[in-house]
Amino acid sequence: MKSVFYISIIGVFFSNLVSCSDDFLEVTPKGETIPETLEDYELLFNGIAMTDLMPDILQFATDNSYISHGIEELGKVENAYYWNHNLDYDLEENPEIWKNAYLGQYYSNVVINEIMEAKDGTEAEKRSLMGQAMTIRAMNYLYLLTAFANAYDPERNPDDPGVPLVTSINVTDEIPARSTLKECFDLMTYDLKQAMEWLPETHNNRWRVTRYVAAGVLARIYTYTGQYEEADTYATIALQSPQTNKILDYNAMEVEDFPDLEVNSERLWIDNTPSNYSDCLYSYDLLEYFQEGDSRIRLFTRIDEETGITIRDDADIRSFGISYPEMYLVRAEYLARSGEVNPAMEIVNMLREFRIPEGAPGRELTATNAEEALEMVLAERRRELVFRGTRWMDMKRLDLEGRMPAVHRYVNNDPGDNLIRTLEPGSADYTFEIPMKVLSMNTNIKPNHQQ
Structure with missing residues (x-):
């Protein structure tokens, strides 16, 4: 049975999972289209549900962020910023990260389940679109698991609860209970490996x-789960892409020279966030990681005289997709953890050559042992990928390894000022609660924290 798509997406997906209005099924939409051709299915990938996958809420939970406003003005980001159990801002509506991810899953599942019935197109073309949908579905589940489940170690906690794995497009189906972490990650990695067999080598559109x-x-994914050898294997493959792979020389650029996302040679894939971080400042702790003259500060930040250093409104910093620098740093981390000190540092210094001006002290880093190399790789990863959607994942996996220090929230971003809240190592607050409306409407879905 073909799925019906409404021009207004308000009525899409399971009402009790994403909190659509209770009566939407009784309302006749103003416009509808039934996907029948390959082009119809391709058009699904143009909507924000398939391009702006990741709300920025988790960026406010990281140690990279500082919010200048008082508690009463924080609004939707307050619960993330202070690591309160619930991300819910309005108990009548699910938080965007849950709602948007499952909306994207619905569209992905439509393609996965129905594309082979399209009236035209070759089998290879249909499989290619299915591979795109599988990749987007895996990314959405990664975002959901990062927020609403414990960090995953296959050897330590495979049976911990993950999130509901929804693969059906039938809105009358019962919402499934939470799958285990192992089941969730097994589906994601299976989908992605299958997608690699069907997807094209290149595409002229970085979206x-x-x-x-x-x-x-x-x-x-394998970096997040601590499977570093597997992470290195796939990062190495990603770096072999025939699409332009050129690390930009930030030292030779001014703000107005920085390329748009669509033509940025460092971007392998653009996965945007709909927010602009206008209230997000660099934390005191994050600023300590940057040396004077680092071109990343010059290009991506501005000084607010009242609040501090914040992200430039026009900075190319909103894409949570895959970049070549991230893949290089995945490789460097594996090498450092494997005791390959010099190769790991060669990658770090290759990136720094394009980020730190020539002649600046400390431009080239040297490690004397594997632990030093790993610390330097992780520090460079934090600098290079700031506000790119990976820091909360890194905090969770490093906490699982015992490498994550306490994170503090101070008044005015000043360690000498009043301490408001601390995220302790090993804290249960690294996992946010399943949205309250989901729990109230689905008794088979268990909470993370005792109610």
């Missing part, structure tokens, strides 16, 4: 997925 993008997503 679209190629086999090397799927490899990059696998590298990110």
Whole structure:
């Protein structure tokens, strides 16, 4: 049975999972289209549900962020910023990260389940679109698991609860209970490996997925799960993409010279966030990681005289997709953890050559042992990928390894001022609660925290 798509997306997906209005099924939409051709299915990838996958809420939970406003003005980001159990801002509506991810899953599932019935197109073309949908579905589940489930170690906690794995497009189906972490990650990695067999080598649109993008997503997932050898394997594949792979020389650029996302040679895949971080400032702790003269500060930030250093409104910093620098750093981390000190530092210094001006002290880093190399790789990763959607994942995996220090929230971003809240190592607050409306409407879905 073909799915019906409404021009207004308000009525899409399971009402009790994403909190659409209770009576939407009784309302006749003003416009509808039934996907029948390959082009119809391709058009699904143009909507924000398939391009702006990741709300920025988790960026406010990281140690990179500082919010200048008082508690009463924080609004939707307050619960994330202070690591309160619930991300819910309005108990009548699910938080965007849950709602948007499952909306994207619905569209992905439509393509996965129905594309082979399209009236035209070759089998290879249909499989290619299915591979795109599988990749997007895996990314959405990664975002959901990062927020609403514990960090995953296959050897330590495979049976911990993950999130509901929804693969059906039938809105009358019962919402499934939470799958285990192992079940969730097994589906994601299976999808991505299958997608790599079907996806094209290149695409002239960086919003679209190629086999090397799927490899990059696998590298990110395996990094998050601490499977560093597998992460290195897929990062190496991603770096072999025939699409332009050129690290930009930030030292030779002014703000107005910085390329748009669509033509940025460092971007393998663009996965945007709909927000602009206008209230997000660099934390005191993050600023300590940048040396004087680092071109990343010059290009991506501005000084607000009242609040501090914040992200430039026009900065190319909103894409949470896969980039070549991230893949290089995945490789460097694996090498450092494997005791390959010099190769790891060669990658770090290759990136720094394009970020730190020539002649600046400390431009080239040297490590004397594997632990030093790993610390330097992780520090460079934090600098290079700031506000790119990976820091909360890094905090969670490093906390699981015992490498994450306490994170503090101070008044005025000043460690000498009043302490408001601390996220302690090993804290249960690294996992946010399943949205209250989901729990209230689905008794088979269990909470993370005792109510």
